[in-house]
Amino acid sequence: MRRHLGAVIGDPELIHTPITMDTTFGSDLELESIEFVALADRLRTEFGARVNFVAFLSEKNVDDMVSLTVGDVVRYVAECVREGAVETKPVG
Amino acid sequence: MAEVLANGVRLHVQRLGPSPEVRPSGETIVLIHGLVVDDLSSYYFTLANPLAAAGHDVVLYDLRGHGHSERPRTGYTLRDGIADLDGLLTALAIDRPIHLVGNSYGGAIAIGMALDHPDRVADVTMIEGHYATEGFGEEMAETLRLVTVGIQHEKWRNWIVERGRKTMRLARRGVTLIEDTSIELDVLDMAPPLPSALQALTIPILAIYGGASEVLERGRELERLVAGTRLIVLPDLDHRVLFNTAPYLCEVLLWWYAGHVGEPPVFVPPDVPFEPAPLSRAMLPSA
Numbered sequence: 001m002r003r004h005l006g007a008v009i010g011d012p013e014l015i016h017t018p019i020t021m022d023t024t025f026g027s028d029l030e031l032e033s034i035e036f037v038a039l040a041d042r043l044r045t046e047f048g049a050r051v052n053f054v055a056f057l058s059e060k061n062v063d064d065m066v067s068l069t070v071g072d073v074v075r076y077v078a079e080c081v082r083e084g085a086v087e088t089k090p091v092g
Numbered sequence: 093m094a095e096v097l098a099n100g101v102r103l104h105v106q107r108l109g110p111s112p113e114v115r116p117s118g119e120t121i122v123l124i125h126g127l128v129v130d131d132l133s134s135y136y137f138t139l140a141n142p143l144a145a146a147g148h149d150v151v152l153y154d155l156r157g158h159g160h161s162e163r164p165r166t167g168y169t170l171r172d173g174i175a176d177l178d179g180l181l182t183a184l185a186i187d188r189p190i191h192l193v194g195n196s197y198g199g200a201i202a203i204g205m206a207l208d209h210p211d212r213v214a215d216v217t218m219i220e221g222h223y224a225t226e227g228f229g230e231e232m233a234e235t236l237r238l239v240t241v242g243i244q245h246e247k248w249r250n251w252i253v254e255r256g257r258k259t260m261r262l263a264r265r266g267v268t269l270i271e272d273t274s275i276e277l278d279v280l281d282m283a284p285p286l287p288s289a290l291q292a293l294t295i296p297i298l299a300i301y302g303g304a305s306e307v308l309e310r311g312r313e314l315e316r317l318v319a320g321t322r323l324i325v326l327p328d329l330d331h332r333v334l335f336n337t338a339p340y341l342c343e344v345l346l347w348w349y350a351g352h353v354g355e356p357p358v359f360v361p362p363d364v365p366f367e368p369a370p371l372s373r374a375m376l377p378s379a
Contacts (some may be wrong), residue, residue, distance in 0.1 A: 030258040033133030034159050037106065040136075041094070049112060058141045 001074055004046075005029065008038040021071030043077065050084035051077050096153075099179030101167070104160035105153045106132060107184075109144025117147040119214075119349065120186055124155070124177070126196030127232070128239055128266040128275075131159030134195065138338035139345060146346055151190075153180060155198075157269050168278035170224060173201040174208055181212060189214035191349065194221045195334050197232070199310075200282075206295055207285055217298040217345065218314065220307050220333045224284040232279040236270050243267055287317055296320040298348050300341065302329030322352065326359050329366060336366045 002019050009029060017028060025031045031039070040053040056076055060068065096105045110116040121143055123135040132152040144150045154161035156176055157168065181190065191214050194202035199221015206213040222228060242248040243263050252259045270276055297318050301311035303325050315323040324344065329336060343357040 027256075030256060030261075032258055032262060033137065034131050034154075037133050037136050038160065041106065052141075054108065054136065054141045055145070057137050 001070055001077075004039055004042045005070070007042065008035045019070055021069065021074065023070045024066070025068050025070070025073075026066030047077065047081060051080045053077075096180060096183045098183045099172070099176045101156045101164060101176060101179075102162040103153050103156065103176065103180060104132070105151065105180070105184075106136060106140075108140050108150045108152075110147040110149055111145045114145065114147040116149070117349070118188075119191060120149040120151060120188065121191045121193060121349070122151045122153075122177070122181075124153075124192065124194045124198030124201050125158070126198055127155075127279075128158075128236065128269055129262055130196070131155075133159070134334055135193075138334065139193070139342055142342040143345060143349075146349070148191075148349065151180075151184065151186075155201075157273055157275065163269065163273065165272065166274045166278070168273060168275040170200055170204055170279075170282040172278070174204045177201060177205055178209055178212070191215050191217070193217040193219065193345070195219040196307075196331065197222055199223055200228070203285070203290075206293060207289055210293075210295070213295055215296040215298070215348075217300070217348065218311065219300050219341065220302060220305060220331050221299070222307060222310060223314075224282045225310070225313075226284050228284065229280040229282045233276055236276050236279065239263075239266050240270055290314070290317040291319075293318045294320065296352075297322070298344070298352075299323045300333060300344065301325055302331060302333050303327040304329060305331045305333070307331055322356070324356055324359075328361065332366070 005019060009031065017023070019029075023029060025036070036057065040057070043051050043053045053073070053076075056073075057065070094105045094107065095102045097103075123132070123140065125132055125134050131154050135152050140150045140152055155173065157163040181187075189212060192202040192205060194200070194216065196219070199216075199218040200223045202213075202216045202218065202221065203223040206216050222232075243252070252263050297314055297320055299311040299314050299321055301308045301323070304327075308325065311323050311325070315321045326333060326337060326340075334341065337359070340357070340359050347356055
């Protein structure tokens with residue numbers, strides 16, 4: 001996640017912000033909407049359609065988006081990957 | 093990030109859907125954003141995903157100079173915008189008629205595309221959409237001037253500062269676009285379509301405008317001139333219809349693309365008041 005964020009954060013003043021699971025995209029990283037798009041794009045490229053970050057964000061209102069943390073996204077991705085692994089596990 | 097070379101410019105493009113769980117509709121919807129302080133993200137987290145989830149192929153792109161697209165110094169006339177879209181469709185090998193959605197200035201590109209390339213366009217949705225009319229170029233140039241003047245203006249500057257560095261970056265980027273490119277001159281270079289050309293349009297048009305918007309008259313004029321226009325006026329809303337009513341717009345678009353039988357979904361205003369637009373022409377110093 002740190003690698004992806006490093007690639008999408010546009011503000012040079014924020015690029016060295018320490019990133020933890022509690023870091024918020026809104027007040028800490030001040031990610032712009034177009035940077036969220038870039039993040040979603042990178043997650044889709046890495047994990048495929050099983051990680052639908054756009055759908056995940058579409059369900060959130062403005063307040064949710066501001067308080068969204070790195071940990072929220074990491075947990076969401078981990079859950080998608082785990083579910084995908086179960087679905088594709090061969091039977092028998 | 094997907095980059096597509098269209099009309100000689102690298103455009104940032106995102107393509108969603110159709111979702112694997114649903115049967116593809118076979119229809120492509122292209123979403124066109126507004127000028128200067130806008131980019132494809134206005135659609136990405138609002139309309140794009142529900143449309144893809146309904147089985148549509150959804151294409152979003154940043155106009156030249158905007159978002160993550162290339163920013164050439166020139167080429168910002170309406171004709172260039174239409175040529176960029178035409179080039180994008182060619183580059184993506186989309187040859188079936190598409191459904192266009194234009195927000196604000198994106199509406200001018202959508203209507204221009206329908207007039208210049210009628211074989212490419214199945215229908216147009218205008219969300220507070222402009223289109224070339226007498227004096228539109230001057231109006232756009234004044235709006236661009238409002239952005240550059242506005243950022244110096246105490247009231248607007250305070251409004252930006254209150255919203256944090258993110259909003260300040262967005263505003264600065266808009267000012268840079270205006271100062272570093274020919275956009276302010278280029279928007280003046282547009283000939284309005286003849287009323288007879290608009291009257292000859294045979295495609296359906298869905299026109300959604302705010303009841304308190306300065307642009308509402310465009311919707312009313314489309315309704316008068318183009319036989320297939322369905323006008324929806326949302327009471328009390330200003331120009332920021334997409335920003336303020338995205339969930340309702342999703343409902344309306346899904347109804348529209350499902351064949352728009354009967355009446356459109358009823359608009360229920362939210363309990364919280366709409367946030368008014370921060371900029372106004374009253375901020376401009378008198379000539």
